[in-house]
């Protein structure tokens with residue numbers, strides 16, 4: 100993947116996300132004398148000259164843990180500049196066999212993704228941790244004509260397995276707040292999180308999971324609008340916007356339109372190749388949006404994205420998850 104001059108001076112690092120049957124992730128502790136010593140890490144190491152990321156990962160995970168890599172899936176790539184070193188972390192979810200042991204004497208630990216504490220890892224790992232905690236599907240609500248009908252559609256969406264929903268509704272302030280509160284209660288009961296397309300003040304007042312900024316809000320955003328225990332997302336349409344999203348501390352971005360979409364007939368679709376190029380340079384998880392169906396989450400992931408976002412195909416759909424591979428079943432994590 101490294102292509103630009105800046106990339107050639109980066110240390111390419113293959114990083115493995117190793118899960119057990121309970122979905123816990125394996126982390127190991129870096130020895131005190133090493134770069135980023137005493138922090139926890141995902142096992143892996145430097146890619147040798149001429150070596151593929153997959154081969155490097157297989158070699159490193161054998162050397163460090165004594166496990167065999169059967170297959171890998173791209174999770175995220177992060178370019179990061181430490182004061183003393185520039186790295187490109189090429190993170191892969193690993194299918195593996197064996198019994199992991201700390202072959203270099205390093206302590207190992209299995210943790211649920213939600214229990215991963217960013218402050219205990221190198222700074223470059225933050226987006227990796229976010230990527231592990233975010234689902235593959237991000238459902239954006241339809242606007243609301245009738246609150247009762249809208250809530251029924253929400254119930255169907257939750258029953259279909261949605262775990263992260265954007266509240267994107269235009270109503271007068273009081274009706275909007277009442278609907279958001281009811282939506283939040285239903286999302287919580289279903290174990291899903293509710294993002295608000297609105298203001299940071301509204302998110303705090305309602306107690307929602309986070310804020311989804313539109314492109315104009317992002318452009319005017321000087322710094323992260325909410326503390327770390329909220330999520331912050333941003334709608335992006337360009338590499339500059341993806342950089343701005345990272346600069347203002349957003350946890351993830353939604354990049355659109357990837358495919359032609361009836362809701363924005365005048366916008367030129369990016370296509371998957373451009374999506375992949377822009378995502379490769381992004382330093383936060385990115386969902387694909389625009390003219391997509393739930394089944395496209397797999398394509399988005401193969402192209403380096405976090406997954407797929409959408410309205411039609413997701414919102415109010417009753418049974419997508421249980422019957423078809425295009426549904427949201429198995430959506431959390433990887």
Ligand SMILES: Nc1nc2c([nH]c(=O)n2[C@@H]2O[C@H](COP(=O)(O)OP(=O)(O)OP(=O)(O)O)[C@@H](O)[C@H]2O)c(=O)[nH]1
Nearest residue numbers: 112114134135140141142143144145184186221223224
């Ligand atoms: N393995 C690994 N390296 C990481 C992570 N995050 C991160 O910033 N790095 C950085 O990536 C670089 C290379 O990783 P490494 O030290 O594991 O390389 P290695 O296994 O080949 O070690 P070696 O130097 O003993 O040969 C280090 O500068 C390290 O700080 C992570 O989660 N896992």
Ligand SMILES: [Mg+2]
Nearest residue numbers: 142143144145
């Ligand atoms: Mg290593």
